[in-house]
Amino acid sequence: MDLSTTYLGLTLPHPLMPGASPLVDDLDMVRRLEDAGASAIVMHSLFEEQIIAEQREALFLERNAESHSEATSYLPDPGIFALGPDEYLEQVQRIRRTVAVPVIASLNGTTPQSWIEYARLIEQAGAHALEINVYHVPTDPLEDGEEVDRRTLDTAAAVKGAVSIPVAVKLSPFYSSFAALARRLDAAGADGLVIFNRFYQPDIDIEALDVLPTVRLSDSGDLLLRLRWLAILSGRVKASLAVTGGVHTGADAIKSVMAGAHAVQMVSALLRRGPEHLSRVRDEMSQWMEEHGYESLKQMQGSMSLVRSGNPAALERANYMRVLQSWRQSRVN
Ligand SMILES: Cc1cc2nc3c(=O)[nH]c(=O)nc-3n(C[C@H](O)[C@H](O)[C@H](O)COP(=O)(O)O)c2cc1C
Numbered sequence: 001m002d003l004s005t006t007y008l009g010l011t012l013p014h015p016l017m018p019g020a021s022p023l024v025d026d027l028d029m030v031r032r033l034e035d036a037g038a039s040a041i042v043m044h045s046l047f048e049e050q051i052i053a054e055q056r057e058a059l060f061l062e063r064n065a066e067s068h069s070e071a072t073s074y075l076p077d078p079g080i081f082a083l084g085p086d087e088y089l090e091q092v093q094r095i096r097r098t099v100a101v102p103v104i105a106s107l108n109g110t111t112p113q114s115w116i117e118y119a120r121l122i123e124q125a126g127a128h129a130l131e132i133n134v135y136h137v138p139t140d141p142l143e144d145g146e147e148v149d150r151r152t153l154d155t156a157a158a159v160k161g162a163v164s165i166p167v168a169v170k171l172s173p174f175y176s177s178f179a180a181l182a183r184r185l186d187a188a189g190a191d192g193l194v195i196f197n198r199f200y201q202p203d204i205d206i207e208a209l210d211v212l213p214t215v216r217l218s219d220s221g222d223l224l225l226r227l228r229w230l231a232i233l234s235g236r237v238k239a240s241l242a243v244t245g246g247v248h249t250g251a252d253a254i255k256s257v258m259a260g261a262h263a264v265q266m267v268s269a270l271l272r273r274g275p276e277h278l279s280r281v282r283d284e285m286s287q288w289m290e291e292h293g294y295e296s297l298k299q300m301q302g303s304m305s306l307v308r309s310g311n312p313a314a315l316e317r318a319n320y321m322r323v324l325q326s327w328r329q330s331r332v333n
Helices: 026-036 048-063 086-097 113-124 143-160 176-186 221-232 250-259 268-273 277-291 313-330
Strands: 005-007 008-011 016-018 041-047 103-108 129-133 167-171 192-195 203-205 210-213 242-244 263-266
Touching: 005 242, 016 041, 016 277, 026 041, 026 086, 026 242, 041 048, 041 086, 086 103, 086 113, 103 113, 113 129, 113 143, 129 143, 129 192, 143 167, 143 176, 167 176, 167 242, 176 192, 176 221, 192 221, 210 263, 221 242, 221 250, 221 313, 250 263, 250 277, 263 277, 268 277
Parallel strands: 016 263, 041 103, 103 129, 129 167, 167 192, 192 242, 242 263
Antiparallel strands: 005 008, 203 210
16 A cells, blocks of 8 residues: 655655654654654654753853843743753754654744754754744733734744755644634745644642643544644645644544645554554554555545535535534434
8 A cells, every 4th residue: 555645845655653742752762663664753842941941051150140030930940851952952863863764853932033043953963854833822912813823924934944954833723713824834935734732731729729730642532623624724735734633543544634634643642552553553544545445645635625625614614503403313313
């Protein structure tokens, strides 16, 4: 079965790869991922806070005086990150030497300035592509949707202008008009859109009156939101599309490709079941496709795209009413 795909201009034997996660901190794990057939390795993010913490430390040593501004007092203790900025760059080089598949690094920040220097360093360290992880919760009621979009667009444009490797933008669904933002990122030259980051959702401990920083791993139900937006964008943007969030089985991967994904990233499934799960998902995909008469992945790619319907908005509305109706019918039966 020909599962080959093109993602960020990279020709890959199949679309399955680990998404950004701490799995890649350990070179043995990276080898296991390659042995399981990962078509690329996506690294976890280097966070702006790490870069600022290092710069702050350098400044402190230079001036030999401690300075605490209110803005930086929220910075996490640099010790919580497994790899500092220099170690991250070294890890890019180590992974490059360890595996033959493409290495996609990741940067997370909130201001364009801090991204540019590290985007360049990551490129110099040998990454084949860069994912920018735009994880930002707009909490300022005075900041409107256009300003939030503008920040994302400026970041993407700044990074794109700073490097020559392909740049993918990893997004959340929480924009006032996601399709419009995707179109603008596409026009600004983003090579890929990674759909969607899963936001950390804090819970409240009502006894301790504290915030619980829980990481909930996904299940296949998380995929549905991604399928919808892949299907809306597929065929309407030049950028490659990657899915992240809720891919656990061969069927999940098949749905993602049908909705338009060129790359399929998995994290929760691999954290839960080990890197070898990636090869099981690939086998399930191939087997299903063979049983259903497909000869290649490209035949299937985007087959469920809403662009084929001519009027995605009308189809979405019709489906909405159909779903409500089906629930009433199921109660009658
Ligand atoms: C423990 C953990 C660490 C993660 N670290 C990062 C990260 O550094 N950068 C990033 O863009 N996404 C990060 N993610 C998000 C994942 O890459 C992925 O988008 C998300 O988990 C949804 O995919 P899944 O359903 O396959 O887990 C992390 C997720 C988990 C569970």
